[in-house]
Amino acid sequence: MxxxxxxxxxxxxxxxxxxxxxxxxxxxxxxxxxxxxxxxxFGGEPNSHVSLVDAAMPGMLPVINEECVKQAxxxxxxxxxxxxxxxxxxxxxxxxxxxxxxxxxSQHKSPVVGEGEVTVELDGGKTATIGIERLHLxxxxxxxxxxxxxxxxxxxxxxxxVALMEIVSKPDVRDAEQAKAYVTKLRSILRYLGTCxxxxxxxxxxADVNVSVRKVGGPLGTRCEIKNMNSINFIGQAIExxxxxxxxxxxxxxxxxxxxxxxxxxxxxxxxxxxxxxAHDYRYFPDPDLLPLEFSQSFVDELKAGLPELPDQKRARFxxxxxxxxxxxxxxxxxxxxxxxxxTVLGKLGSAKRDGKxxxxxxxxxxxxxxxxxxxxxxxxPVSAAQLAAIVDLIGEGTISGKIAKDLFEIVWQDGxxxxxxxxxxxxxxxxxxxxxxxxxxxxxxxxxxxxxxxxAKPAAIQWFVGQVMKSTGGxxxxxxxxxxxxxxxxx
Amino acid sequence: MTDFTSLTIAEAxxxxxxxxxxxxxxTDAHLKAIEDARALxxxxxxxxxxxxxxxxxxxxKIGKGEGGPLAGIPLGIKDLFAxxxxxxxxxxxxLDDFVPTYESTVTSQLWRxxxxxxxxxxxxxxxxxxxxxxxxxxxxxxxWRREGSNTNLVPGGSSGGSASAVAALLCMGxxxxxxxxxxxxxxxxxxxxxxxxxxxxxxxxxxVAFASSLDQAGPIGRTVxxxxxxxxxxxxxxxxxxxxxxxxxxxxxAAIGKSVKGMKIGIPKEYRLDGMPTEIEKLWSEGxxxxxxxxxxxxxxxxxxxxxxxxxxxxxxxxxxxxNLARYDGVRYGLRVPGRSIGEMYExxxxxxxxxxxxxxxxxxxxxxxxxxxxAYYLRAQKVRTLIKKDFEDCxxxxxxxxxTPATPSAAFGVGEKGGADPIEMYLNDIFTVTVNMAGLPGIxxxxxxxxxxxxxxxxxxxxxxxEDTLFSxxxxxxxxxxxxxPARWW
Numbered sequence: 001m002x003x004x005x006x007x008x009x010x011x012x013x014x015x016x017x018x019x020x021x022x023x024x025x026x027x028x029x030x031x032x033x034x035x036x037x038x039x040x041x042f043g044g045e046p047n048s049h050v051s052l053v054d055a056a057m058p059g060m061l062p063v064i065n066e067e068c069v070k071q072a073x074x075x076x077x078x079x080x081x082x083x084x085x086x087x088x089x090x091x092x093x094x095x096x097x098x099x100x101x102x103x104x105x106s107q108h109k110s111p112v113v114g115e116g117e118v119t120v121e122l123d124g125g126k127t128a129t130i131g132i133e134r135l136h137l138x139x140x141x142x143x144x145x146x147x148x149x150x151x152x153x154x155x156x157x158x159x160x161x162v163a164l165m166e167i168v169s170k171p172d173v174r175d176a177e178q179a180k181a182y183v184t185k186l187r188s189i190l191r192y193l194g195t196c197x198x199x200x201x202x203x204x205x206x207a208d209v210n211v212s213v214r215k216v217g218g219p220l221g222t223r224c225e226i227k228n229m230n231s232i233n234f235i236g237q238a239i240e241x242x243x244x245x246x247x248x249x250x251x252x253x254x255x256x257x258x259x260x261x262x263x264x265x266x267x268x269x270x271x272x273x274x275x276x277x278x279a280h281d282y283r284y285f286p287d288p289d290l291l292p293l294e295f296s297q298s299f300v301d302e303l304k305a306g307l308p309e310l311p312d313q314k315r316a317r318f319x320x321x322x323x324x325x326x327x328x329x330x331x332x333x334x335x336x337x338x339x340x341x342x343x344t345v346l347g348k349l350g351s352a353k354r355d356g357k358x359x360x361x362x363x364x365x366x367x368x369x370x371x372x373x374x375x376x377x378x379x380x381x382p383v384s385a386a387q388l389a390a391i392v393d394l395i396g397e398g399t400i401s402g403k404i405a406k407d408l409f410e411i412v413w414q415d416g417x418x419x420x421x422x423x424x425x426x427x428x429x430x431x432x433x434x435x436x437x438x439x440x441x442x443x444x445x446x447x448x449x450x451x452x453x454x455x456x457a458k459p460a461a462i463q464w465f466v467g468q469v470m471k472s473t474g475g476x477x478x479x480x481x482x483x484x485x486x487x488x489x490x491x492x
Numbered sequence: 493m494t495d496f497t498s499l500t501i502a503e504a505x506x507x508x509x510x511x512x513x514x515x516x517x518x519t520d521a522h523l524k525a526i527e528d529a530r531a532l533x534x535x536x537x538x539x540x541x542x543x544x545x546x547x548x549x550x551x552x553k554i555g556k557g558e559g560g561p562l563a564g565i566p567l568g569i570k571d572l573f574a575x576x577x578x579x580x581x582x583x584x585x586x587l588d589d590f591v592p593t594y595e596s597t598v599t600s601q602l603w604r605x606x607x608x609x610x611x612x613x614x615x616x617x618x619x620x621x622x623x624x625x626x627x628x629x630x631x632x633x634x635x636w637r638r639e640g641s642n643t644n645l646v647p648g649g650s651s652g653g654s655a656s657a658v659a660a661l662l663c664m665g666x667x668x669x670x671x672x673x674x675x676x677x678x679x680x681x682x683x684x685x686x687x688x689x690x691x692x693x694x695x696x697x698x699x700v701a702f703a704s705s706l707d708q709a710g711p712i713g714r715t716v717x718x719x720x721x722x723x724x725x726x727x728x729x730x731x732x733x734x735x736x737x738x739x740x741x742x743x744x745x746a747a748i749g750k751s752v753k754g755m756k757i758g759i760p761k762e763y764r765l766d767g768m769p770t771e772i773e774k775l776w777s778e779g780x781x782x783x784x785x786x787x788x789x790x791x792x793x794x795x796x797x798x799x800x801x802x803x804x805x806x807x808x809x810x811x812x813x814x815x816n817l818a819r820y821d822g823v824r825y826g827l828r829v830p831g832r833s834i835g836e837m838y839e840x841x842x843x844x845x846x847x848x849x850x851x852x853x854x855x856x857x858x859x860x861x862x863x864x865x866x867x868a869y870y871l872r873a874q875k876v877r878t879l880i881k882k883d884f885e886d887c888x889x890x891x892x893x894x895x896x897t898p899a900t901p902s903a904a905f906g907v908g909e910k911g912g913a914d915p916i917e918m919y920l921n922d923i924f925t926v927t928v929n930m931a932g933l934p935g936i937x938x939x940x941x942x943x944x945x946x947x948x949x950x951x952x953x954x955x956x957x958x959x960e961d962t963l964f965s966x967x968x969x970x971x972x973x974x975x976x977x978x979p980a981r982w983w
Contacts, residue, residue: 052593052594055824056819056824057574057592057594057825058574058580058582058587058590058592058700058701058819059573059574059592059596059696059697059698059699059700059701060697060698061696061697061732061733061734062734063731063732063734064734091815093814093815093818093861095818095821095838096834097821097823097834100819100823100824101818101819102815102817102818102819102821103815103818153834155823155824281862281863283814283815283858283861283862283863283866284861284866285811285812285815285861285866285870288703288704288705288735288812289701289704289734289735290734290735291734291735
């Protein structure tokens with residue numbers, strides 16, 4: 001597989017290519033931890049979700065949580081990856097107060113998931129394929145609390161032992177846009193699968209970004225790792241900054257030192273955290289407390305059969321079955337909630353076949369546009385899928401015009417209510433009675449002989465008459481009928 | 493009253509069932525014996541109140557005919573087993589006065605079956621040692637002394653407190669653990685019977701870990717039958733230990749007295765060490781002769797990788813230990829030496845908390861797992877381990893039922909006599925026992941004779957995986973032939 005070329009950066013000595021590889025840590029959605037029965041719930045009192053195993057009491061032993069394994073396999077399947085029927089848990093040894101065992105149980109040499117790939121959407125309808133190197137299961141650490149005492153730090157072990165999936169990409173990412181698109185897509189897939197909630201604010205999805213630069217076609221440069229990024233925008237900013245920093249150093253005759261760096265979002269800079277010399281020797285070795293993780297192909301097949309439709313499949317279906325544009329389909333499937341909302345609308349429509357496309361327009365332009373403007377999300381939308389479907393039905397049936405529908409949407413957004421009843425109660429129905437419209441048309445034509453002449457000379461001027469008719473009918477006249485009548489009356 | 497302490501578990505069980513005496517009487521007699529034997533330093537914590545409460549409860553149940561297989565039997569517990577509400581230290585300063593809120597699976601099964609806890613027994617710190625001299629509570633004295641000598645001898649290790657207490661009639665049996673010989677070597681040094689069952693036979697949950705892939709709990713008793721009775725209660729599958737094996741626990745006692753006629757006994761030629769004391773050699777031949785007399789067939793077998801077992805063991809065990817002991821960092825429990833930084837706190841705590849032998853093994857383990865050394869040491873040792881395992885598999889595939897070897901290269905030695913300058917001198921004690929741990933097999937040490945100075949010597953029988961029954965059958969043949977050995981009381 002070859003990487004899709006990205007944006008080149010101009011330097012004093014020519015164009016530079018950025019090479020990026022990413023390690024995404026995704027917290028597994030599960031009720032209990034990877035090796036203990038303690039709860040994974042967020043926001044409990046400090047140290048309220050800690051078992052004897054999580055606190056590494058003497059003589060405690062880990063027992064694998066099967067649900068976490070299933071989630072990892074589901075994720076692997078969602079990434080079109082090879083599932084390893086045998087994998088091994090290793091100990092990664094280092095000392096830190098948030099790591100009670102003095103080692104993290106992880107998978108070093110034999111991960112549960114092997115190579116796969118993800119297709120990401122780029123601007124202008126382009127796509128790029130990013131290779132997945134591996135996915136493995138590992139334990140999260142606890143959290144240090146520094147602000148409770150002037151002389152001491154405290155440890156909260158609620159997160160200690162929570163299952164993480166580390167998803168390692170191949171160094172296929174070529175610029176900040178691709179990186180952001182990759183994390184966005186990965187997050188979307190995880191959320192569709194229900195294997196990670198993707199909540200980056202809570203740290204449930206975070207990325208380490210490896211960045212190096214090279215002259216186009218040249219040998220790979222030395223990479224720096226930017227740790228613990230928990231915002232897709234920051235990932236973009238950090239890559240831009242880091243690539244520029246590296247180019248400047250090299251062009252000034254310096255050399256890049258392999259190191260771990262942190263991104264400071266306030267300054268928009270990365271800064272050194274520790275150099276290669278300070279790097280840990282983790283002394284990995286197979287955890288003797290755990291047997292190798294083994295399962296059968298039928299276990300994998302069963303999980304595969306139970307997978308939900310993923311964004312790529314859903315988009316293809318929307319395009320093929322409903323005639324959506326690839327762009328609209330992409331917007332709808334990007335977030336599972338949006339897609340679910342749209343599909344609920346479809347389900348409630350009188351004819352999804354006829355009005356699916358109109359419904360997509362309404363969901364994307366009216367609803368998402370409005371939600372965005374007011375800083376709301378789909379979960380807190382004042383207009384429900386049923387209400388939106390009713391509005392689209394009214395348009396599709398010809399009961400109201402698109403213009404009236406916008407007024408109706410506004411009423412529903414502000415005050416709620418059943419759109420069908422609102423249309424009845426407020427007399428918003430489109431006037432389709434030709435004789436009624438004809439009378440209005442006749443009156444306007446009779447009152448404006450000069451305009452009639454203009455229209456006869458220049459048929460486009462007919463629009464002025466349309467406007468007048470709509471004005472005097474309060475927008476309720478059927479635009480098709482108005483047009484037809486005018487054309488025949490004016491003889492254009 | 494002292495009569496009570498010389499009973500075997502099997503005898504006491506009958507006496508309790510017949511209401512000839514109560515568990516409280518039995519327990520009090522042992523508590524008194526423990527008090528009188530403090531010079532041995534076998535117990536690091538006596539729990540007389542708890543013992544009497546448990547004895548009363550057992551008596552109640554026996555009275556109602558609800559007593560379990562160990563109802564009312566007073567036992568000692570190696571301090572490596574977590575005991576709920578009772579201080580558990582692994583005989584290391586680093587655990588300080590740690591009191592678990594949980595009970596190890598093995599001990600909870602003993603209490604389930606009605607046993608009574610007398611207290612916690614001394615052991616080498618974190619079970620690292622072959623003489624019980626590395627304990628932070630000081631060395632344990634062997635109840636055996638050389639004829640005409642007042643020199644204190646070691647009881648072996650790491651389960652030195654267990655062996656000494658059982659031999660000195662302070663408890664009717666004891667729990668022990670064996671990572672490289674820690675049940676069998678002290679049993680051999682004290683004329684008691686110790687069995688290390690197959691890896692996975694007993695749950696490791698709640699036992700302070702030394703080397704996870706080698707650690708296995710087992711009993712030390714005064715007879716083969718008593719060991720069989722104890723193991724039946726200790727063994728069993730535990731979902732909390734994924735390395736424990738889900739296979740039914742047989743009635744081991746039923747194997748006692750079963751004919752060994754036609755069994756093939758392997759005599760491994762590689763176990764004939766250069767410079768092996770003639771009395772060990774003699775003991776070995778004698779043991780073979782007894783088994784032959786009982787109808788077994790002797791065959792010479794070869795275990796060619798045996799010679800690599802000890803060096804490989806001293807890579808694998810410290811490697812696992814260095815990681816297992818990382819949790820003792822002063823953060824959550826046990827000893828903490830404050831420092832100005834977290835690094836200082838770690839260093840101060842671990843320097844003050846770990847003894848010299850533990851520090852040595854943590855350093856060896858850290859070294860062999862380090863980048864650049866892992867392949868040369870750890871990985872290679874694991875390969876050797878696979879070959880050692882294969883040695884035994886080949887041997888059993890040829891129809892061999894069990895393998896007979898000496899248990900130790902010598903009898904008990906004096907306190908401070910070995911390992912002072914050269915730790916390898918001490919490590920060589922485990923030369924006959926470590927291979928069994930490396931292969932995950934069951935091994936039993938059975939008293940078989942005495943050396944010229946009147947000190948007990950033992951033979952080891954190595955069995956097929958989960959074939960402890962055969963070891964009990966064969967062990968009893970040796971016990972019948974050799975007789976039982978009791979130390980003269982000097983304490």
